[in-house]
Amino acid sequence: GAVVSQHPSRVICKSGTSVKIECRSLDFQATTMFWYRQFPKQSLMLMATSNEGSKATYEQGVEKDKFLINHASLTLSTLTVTSAHPEDSSFYICSANWRNEQFFGPGTRLTVL
């Protein structure tokens, strides 16, 4: 099966700083990747669709200027949380499609102090 990795797995930052999370498809190319956010005891919420070589598509209510997405290559998408605040603390998960199946990364736990 296909493998999706994320880095870092955990990150702690101070309020007001920016944090970058990487999502990589290790053994396949992905023109489209997805970013989700998950709060404790809740389901995954789709934030945006990352498109290689073009702008990301954001879901309603997600601030595109706060959550910057870059999909510069067929194997890498990055999510940058700008000017992070404690309410941005969450579990961020990416995914990518391969052969009509969506593979998820292991997630990144962001804690904003």
Added chain:
Amino acid sequence: LAKTTQPVSMDSYEGQEVNITCSHNNIATNDYITWYQQFPSQGPRFIIQGYKTKVTNEVASLFIPADRKSSTLSLPRVSLSDTAVYYCLVGGIYNQGGKLIFGQGTELSVKP
């Protein structure tokens, strides 16, 4: 995208068969039905996918009636390690670029 409805939680005992049913009344013609398993602080893991009738793999079976408005995930002889949240999703790579919308999921608790 089709909305899904599942029970919020289920309890079971080791060795029992567990059936989790998902309703998806608005499923589209080209939608697949996919089930994922998620453990705490991990990304979801693919369990099984189907389009119609029955699909079986080494970990589960998926039953889909002819009208495809519901589906049932069957886990044979569950163990404690099957305690997790199970999500039913409807969509597909050919539908809106593969975008999947997660519902609330079913929290399965397996007891000894």
